[in-house]
Amino acid sequence: MKLHIYFLSLSFLLLFTSHIVYSQDTQDTVVYNLTIRQEMVKKAGKESMGMTVNGGIPGPTIRFKEGNYAVIYVKNEMDVETSVHWHGLLLPNFYDGVPYLTTPPIEPGQTQKYEFPLIQSGTYWYHSHTMLQEQSGVYGSIVIEPKEGEILDYDKELVMILSDWTHQKPMNVLRNLKRGNEWYNIKKGTATPLNQVIARGAFGAQLNFWRQRMESADIADIYYPAFLNNGQEVQEYPQFEPGDKVRLRIINGAASSQFWMTFGGEDPLLVAADGLNVVPVKRNKTFIGIAETYDFIVTIPDEGKIEFRATAQDGSGYSVAYLGTGDIIPASEVPRPDKIKMMQQMAKMDMRMGAPAMKYNPSEEEPQEMMKNWGMQMDSEMNMEGMDHADMDHHIYKNGDMDMPDEDASKQIDHENSMEMNESTSGDQMAGMNMFAEYNYNYLKAPTSTTISEDQPVRNILLNLTGNMWRYIWSMNGVPLSEADMIKISQGEKVRITFNNLTMMHHPMHLHGHFFRVVNKHGEYSPLKHTVNVPPMQKTAIEFDATEDSDWFLHCHVLYHMIGGMARAVSYDTERDPRMEEFPAKILFGEGNHFYSWGLADVASHMSELNLVSSNIRNQFNLNAEYGYNQNMEAELTYEYYLYDYFRIFAGMNVENEIENSLDEISATAIAGIRFFTPYMFNLDVRVDNKLRPEIRISREIMIFPRTAIFGNYEYQADFGWVNTLTEEGTDVPLDYKEETTWSAGVEYFLNRNFSLMGSYDNRFGAGGGLSLRF
DSSP: OHHHHHHHHHHHHHHSGGGOOOOGGGSOEEEEEEEEEEEEEEETTEEEEEEEETTBSSOOOEEEETTOEEEEEEEEOSSSOBOOEEETOOOOGGGSOOBTTTBOOBOTTOEEEEEEEOOOOEEEEEEOOSTTHHHHTOEEEEEEEOTTOOOSOOSEEEEEEEEEEOSSOHHHHHHHHHTTOOHHHHHHTOOOOHHHHHHTTOHHHHHHHHHTTOSSOOOOOOOOSEEEETTBSEEEETTOOTTOEEEEEEEEOOSSOOEEEEESSSOOEEEEETTEEEEEEEOOSEEEOTTOEEEEEEEOOSSSEEEEEEEETTSSOEEEEEESSSSEEOOOOOOOOOHHHHHHHHHHTEEEOOOOOOOSSOOTTHHHHHHHHSEEEOOTTSOOTTOOGGGSOOOSSGGGOTTOOHHHHHHHHHHHHTOOOOTTOOSHHHHHHHTTTTOOOTTOOOSSOOOOOTTSOEEEEEEEEEEETTTTEEEETTBOGGGOOOEEOOTTOEEEEEEEEOSSSOEEEEETTOOEEEOOTTGGGOOEESEEEEOTTOEEEEEEEOOOOSEEEEEESSHHHHHTTOEEEEEOOOOOOGGGTTSOTHHHHTGGGOOEEEEEEEEESSEEEEEEEEEOSSEEEEEEEEEETTSOEEEEEEEEEEEETTEEEEEEEEEEESSTTOOSOEEEEEEEEEEEEOTTSOEEEEEEETTOOEEEEEEEEEEEETTEEEEEEEEEEEEOTTOEEEOTTSOEEESSOEEEEEEEEEEEEEOSSSEEEEEEEETTTEEEEEEEEEO
């Protein structure tokens, strides 16, 4: 009973925070000082530049008691601006910490004061919300004790914040993703080269992926040399004694990694999620999405120490912690996902991937049409009995009809989300469904009802989660943040958002300033959370009571996805805080639309080639120059404009030698045309020059072994002369018709991220080999 009364009180506070007036005079003030610096740190046995909070990674745990008044001074001792977001805390909009949207950035040398009342308890965290700084180490944990005392039974506690670490500069990581380099998958051993695909009998599945412009079933983007628990790969906590009940406050503070958590010994008791108590449940293997928090209670055994293991979702590494002393009681190991098997299973389902992205102002009906036409296409004859909502189209919007009656819609969600996945079902289609069966929240149940009054007006919002791995641009409903309108809501509404994931990546979606109910099989007792993981090719529905004001950020918490465009501002359409007048939100919205530049140089025995690219969402500049040691050369400078992800128009200048094996006569022509990334992943170029000579070019690269790729290029140009003469039959025909064909083929062996060995034959330059440099 005490648990229910406590949770009911907390729920009331969560729903009505904007209407409470706080008096600092009646609350205990707790003050913290945090200093952010750039300095060398040693992780995974190597030093690299990081960003520390009070000298450490992670930053210190800051502790409060519910009812305290928090005053936090954040000093920026770096040479770039920074920020701090208090993740999961319900606080005044101005202190939420999203620079240029809610809070001013902290300029170099500045100290910024954050102050707010603590109206909740639980496990939370803080992190930078400036570009990619979180990846470099700007994060730490928050613990808030309940005002009325703890109702859970435990003796001691331990905060563990999980994270990932790269020795690269985070902007270089993003640049590498933008260029479509396969090195990260090669380094992790998660690539699916053609030899392995054919050996497993999965060539048909591979063709299906290529047809949808996907190389494979991508699971995680980046190679990390280390995964960390409280800043280290391995942690020992010998202070815990046999019989101790230890509350583990676990936070996923990673930039780009989801984890499977496993425990040695008896199954632990899961007691809280995202800071709020849930109905306790014994649970061992648990998926924790980025930015989520879970609290477990474990009992230290008499016979040894418990191993806690956090395994990266793609199986590329893990961190461990040992609780207690003595012999290790090992946690179960989570096997690496079988990507080729996943491809085969998905090929047997009718999964339409690669939904169009980079749209301008989609029509009101377009998101519903996208949900209807893309994603998991269910066989109408399949037996739906016993299938979980997370693995089927639960048709919240009947045939995309956004005007579905509110009461019926709510009942539809609760009914269909209450269905359980029957994991023992056999058959090819059901095998494909079971691939994602573990990714749901049915193990979480709120202690008291979380339903929102049916008397409130309902605003239905459909957000298809879309993206393009080829150019690494992420979006919602096909629109990246820089081109999107705000999502408008009003106070007093019940807001219902459906996230429909049309990609092969997990997207942990976080809404600032709110808790929402994640509608699951428990219906009325669906849990409240601030971050919800949306699994690949699945839907997740959330609901919240719109009681705030101003603008709040909504985004994928995979840091590189957020910067890539998978974000929105949710706006109550109220007057902006006048203190933000000098800080336009367009600066935040434009973060993902910066130009990123990269290059490739081939130095070989028969020729040299240089390719430079500078690109943002819509615009791209290309410089390509080839020079053969037989004195054949060609150079081209073009500007491209992307109409959408796979189709662009271009114009530019081409320069080449007119006489073979001689540079005595160089011609320059203007060119214009289209470029298209086709199904089956061919690059197609169709153009015409100022002499009205049509030309077609096509190229492709395929990875055939774990580090080896083959590539080819074909070009055909027709020259009609365009000087006509009259034949005996009286027909005009072109004079001096000629055609030119060039082609090349080669092989590349990846040595590391920046260098490859290459060999090729080009019918202009001959055969040879050398070194490729990526920069």
